[in-house]
Amino acid sequence: MTDTYGNMHRRLTDYMRDHGLKLTRQREEILSRFVELGKHVTVEELLHAVRQVSPGVGHATIYRTMKLFVDSGVASERHFLNGPACYEPGEHHEDHHDHLICTACRTIVEFENDAIEQLQNEVATQHGFELKHHKMELYGLCPACRGA
Amino acid sequence: MTDTYGNMHRRLTDYMRDHGLKLTRQREEILSRFVELGKHVTVEELLHAVRQVSPGVGHATIYRTMKLFVDSGVASERHFLNGPACYEPGEHHEDHHDHLICTACRTIVEFENDAIEQLQNEVATQHGFELKHHKMELYGLCPACRGA
DNA sequence: TTGATTGCAAATAGTTTGCAAGCTC
DNA sequence: GAGCTTGCAAACTATTTGCAATCAA
Numbered sequence: 001m002t003d004t005y006g007n008m009h010r011r012l013t014d015y016m017r018d019h020g021l022k023l024t025r026q027r028e029e030i031l032s033r034f035v036e037l038g039k040h041v042t043v044e045e046l047l048h049a050v051r052q053v054s055p056g057v058g059h060a061t062i063y064r065t066m067k068l069f070v071d072s073g074v075a076s077e078r079h080f081l082n083g084p085a086c087y088e089p090g091e092h093h094e095d096h097h098d099h100l101i102c103t104a105c106r107t108i109v110e111f112e113n114d115a116i117e118q119l120q121n122e123v124a125t126q127h128g129f130e131l132k133h134h135k136m137e138l139y140g141l142c143p144a145c146r147g148a
Numbered sequence: 149m150t151d152t153y154g155n156m157h158r159r160l161t162d163y164m165r166d167h168g169l170k171l172t173r174q175r176e177e178i179l180s181r182f183v184e185l186g187k188h189v190t191v192e193e194l195l196h197a198v199r200q201v202s203p204g205v206g207h208a209t210i211y212r213t214m215k216l217f218v219d220s221g222v223a224s225e226r227h228f229l230n231g232p233a234c235y236e237p238g239e240h241h242e243d244h245h246d247h248l249i250c251t252a253c254r255t256i257v258e259f260e261n262d263a264i265e266q267l268q269n270e271v272a273t274q275h276g277f278e279l280k281h282h283k284m285e286l287y288g289l290c291p292a293c294r295g296a
Numbered sequence: 297t298t299g300a301t302t303g304c305a306a307a308t309a310g311t312t313t314g315c316a317a318g319c320t321c
Numbered sequence: 322g323a324g325c326t327t328g329c330a331a332a333c334t335a336t337t338t339g340c341a342a343t344c345a346a
Binding site for chain 2: 079082085100102103109111113115116119120123124126127128129130131132133134135136137138139140141142143146
């Protein structure tokens with residue numbers, strides 16, 4: 001299941017229909033900007049982008065809408081470097097990628113590693129846990145910042 | 149290097165001497181309570197414990213002191229479940245343990261896994277990163293909460 | 297029309313900071 | 322005595338919530 005605008009819009013409208021919620025101008029607008037901005041968007045960035053088109057939108061609306069997006073599986077929330085939350089397309093529990101983060105320039109690179117996932121499951125099982133999801137972030141210097 | 153009170157106290161006083169800082173009653177007190185309380189202590193918990201002995205201490209002092217502890221390598225800071233920061237003895241970059249966290253009762257179990265560490269290093273190298281440290285949290289249900 | 301949604305402002309949680317008074321070296 | 326520290330209050334950042342007005346179905 002790819003995260004195209006069409007798929008996400010459908011997932012969102014399905015979710016709203018099933019929960020008696022309404023498709024508003026703001027929600028449509030926020031979804032467009034969210035998809036446009038791509039990965040790792042903060043509420044502030046999203047608000048800025050949305051206000052270029054609809055100046056009146058309040059930040060509470062972005063917060064509420066992003067929560068709705070997360071609940072409907074259209075977005076997932078991440079927290080890096082104890083900064084503000086940022087969002088990326090797709091469901092947290094569906095995708096299995098982690099992040100490499102440059103501590104100097106804050107560049108974020110995504111990666112996937114099945115062997116690590118496998119070991120994580122083993123660790124959880126060893127401790128009697130039923131694993132739901134995980135969070136793994138590797139911090140270091142990216143190639144550019146190592147050279148500098 | 150074990151994290152006994154004596155070692156930590158020495159590390160802290162060395163750091164303070166080298167930086168022209170002063171050993172105050174509050175700092176001594178906070179270090180004792182910190183060691184006493186053990187792992188994963190929040191500022192609020194620490195403040196409560198310290199005030200049992202020294203009622204006048206303000207929370208700003210705890211925040212400032214914990215920052216000092218982190219800088220001197222006596223404590224390291226963690227962030228779980230986007231809650232408040234919590235602290236544990238020892239330097240972040242020195243130890244190599246990660247956490248299993250119960251999403252129901254917030255129990256925290258520590259573990260270490262060299263194979264995962266190894267793979268993390270490989271991933272970083274593949275992307276040209278120089279790995280400094282990492283953060284890995286596995287979320288799920290602990291044995292007790294699975295039964296419930 | 298009905299009830300979900302919005303924007304605003306105020307509230308909240310966690311943390312930091314300015315400043316006068318106090319304490320350590 | 323010099324200057325680091327403290328406690329308090331105020332500021333700040335990220336986020337949530339109450340509420341009257343507005344809008345979607």
